[in-house]
Amino acid sequence: MGEAHNLKRSLGFGSAISIVFGTIVGSGIFFKQGSVLDSAGTTGTAILAWVIGGIITLTGGLTIAEIGSQMPYTGGLYVYIENIYGRIPGFMAGWMQAVVYGPAIIGALVGFMSLMMANFFGLSASWRLPLAAISIILIAALNLLENRVGAAFSVITTIAKLIPIAVIIVCGIFWGHQDAFNQSLHEIGVHDGGFGVAVLATLFAYDGWILIANLGGEIKNAQKILPHAIVLGITAVLVVYTLITIATFRFLPAAKIHQLGDNTTSYLVTYIFGPLGGKLLSAGIIISMFGTLNGKILTFPRIVYAMAKRGDLPFSRFLSYVTPKGKSPVVATSFIAIMALLMTYFFDPDHLSDLCVFTVYCFYLMAFCGIFILRRRNQKPRPFSTPLYPWIPLISILGGLFVLISEVINDPAGVILFLGIVIVGLPIFYIVKKLERAENN
Template sequence: MSKSKTITTLNRSLGFWSSLSLVVGTVIGSGIFFKQSSVLDSAGSTGSALLAWFFGGVITLTAGLTVAEVGAQMPHTGGLYAYMNELYGKFWGFLSGWMQIAVYGPAIIASIAAYLGILLVGFFRLDSVWQAPLAIAVIVLIGGLNMLNNRWGAAFQIITTLGKLLPIVAIIIFGLFFGDQNAFGQSLHTVSQSTGNFGVAILATLFAYDGWILVANLGGEIKNPQKILPRAIILGVSLVLVAYTLVSYGILHFIPAETIHHLGQQTTVYFAQSAFGVIGGRLLNIGIIVSMVGCLNGKIMTFPRIVYAMARKNQLPFSKQLAYLHPKTYEPLVATSMIIAYASIMILFFNPDRLSDLCIFTVYCFYVAAFVGIFLLRKRNIGQPRPFSTPWFPITPLIAILGALFVIVSEIGSDLSGVLLSLLIVAIGIPVYYFKKQHLYN
């Protein structure tokens, strides 16, 4: 297959609604349902908790506005990998891609699937031995769907995104109109001596907002990406910001702060059962299951594109196989199979939650570099028209950079050993890069 033919087989068939659903769907997974207690515990009061969710969304929105300008000028498959490659060269581009496909992407898929397996076992009252098989079965089925034409994965993403909005809307409406607690004025005396603070609370929300950039991995398959990609990222992040803030307000307006602290991750289930009875709790579980399935679909749809983009440049072992596209579905079948297999192994033998946590540090290091890229592009392309311009420049990208630096510093302070291990994982890619580079030119 010639190089030109390989390029043309990735058709630009995804429109605005598919792109928007990917942004919303890959962000809203389980975080908004299970992070309420941890954010409140760190913030110390309901008012501070609401501000944490809001400011976390604002920081994410500034990041989205910044990347929208960068991505509109680089509408290529690979997202962050492609940006780093063009902004800083092949070496840093490779390391950003390596980090995402070696651990970050498969670990996120594995962690979401593993937790989904726990929910499915509880929902159907099965033995816990079925957790891992169910988790693997789900990602295999979703992976199979994404081996068909990308329209199928995009359609499934739209359906699951609409489905996950139902429990969110129910929580917001019931909390707003039937709650009688002071959502702004409750202090959490139980944890008044906690080491948590407002900064830690914002950090927890930023993790819940993460994933919005993954739609950029499909830049080569989006129709008119110069216009659609910025609109999808900005509107998608804005919708998530509003949803997260209103859901948090609804829960805090309905349940006393001290009760939320003691309930922990069961807060949202308690809310549903109190509001709608036992059947409400089960319906909410269905909503969360749909939410997580949609989140998995978005990630399984996007991460193989990084593998494909790197393999096309012959930067990975077995690049010829990983760059294969099916002649009828135009999908990277081998790359998708690799991600599925890798995630399945993590479910069976590792703690994927820990692995994904380790990579947060490195992801945000590359985020900072991508945000700085907006200044580099404006300097390089003086006088040239831009498909999209970030509003309130340079304030917006500076807020995004400061927010990412906040995450990096917080991670160093709270988990230095994890930071060093994550850097080691990235460093393993260095000899791979130079081996492939030497092999390419010899």
């Protein structure tokens, strides 16, 4: 079952930007309004938190776009860290995405999605886990086909998700009667975490933008398309998220959003359009989440594939297998699906969303710093250069430090657990390489 085939470069700009937009816009914007508002304390501060979270993400995207344009290969962050810092740091970045970040972010997404599905079908909370498992299995099965099928599904669901987003924005801004910028929770005694925690909560909703880099080896003319898709995709999401937040605050009073929590969006669409209209819009949001889930299950197996192709993982010969006709990494896809199912079972989505952002930002920070190393190494013209250098990379580094410090302060036990899982990868790497040398001898 050897790696006799390579992945196919068949994805164009439309597919790339749909994957960026579709992988980001999923559950976060629909389920994090309550927690962001609770931490911020006022609607105006909550809106600012969404804007700041978007700016941090955009500066990171602009920084990675320059790095990615010079390394348009399958594997994304794993490839970048290895090329900049060496073999072992690169392996740790790949291991983190394969066994912690990827499964955790899928588990968080599907956890929120199953809540909305249960509400949609009028099912009890006991159905959340079965619905989550069925969703992961269905989308993983779709991605066992060739990459164009998963990419096409991303394009379709991205178009579909624009309908409920546009409806919420237009109706909220033009027909809402609340003061979107000056409501406060202080009078009901709610203020949990502060502005920093509010920004941290938004970053889960913005995360996922780098996953398109995992498909670098499957994008046509990746040196040009990849950076443009990242930058335009994040910018579009920043605008959309800000408008959705303003629309939500225009329609619902702050106290009601606090009371509803994760159910804010389900209540909002029913409140605006009645039971039938609410059902239709809820269906559109669920389709949107399926598109995001598809983007993540499409991209994360490419990291496993890239690592296995290098012989960095146990059972690499199996994990690097791609189908002869469809060129799909079927074993790697199945591995990610199984890991995500385990995460979904053992952790609640809110906890997973915070911890997966912390874990990936450990390596984002390394990559952001890496742009300075690459510029010293390579004086040749680049396919894409980060504008306002060095200020944009410096802002992304400060944003990364903010994420790490905030999460360590707020959840030290979860941080230790997830970092422990990442560190376990180091002895595994040495064992795999020792067995590889023994086989070669």
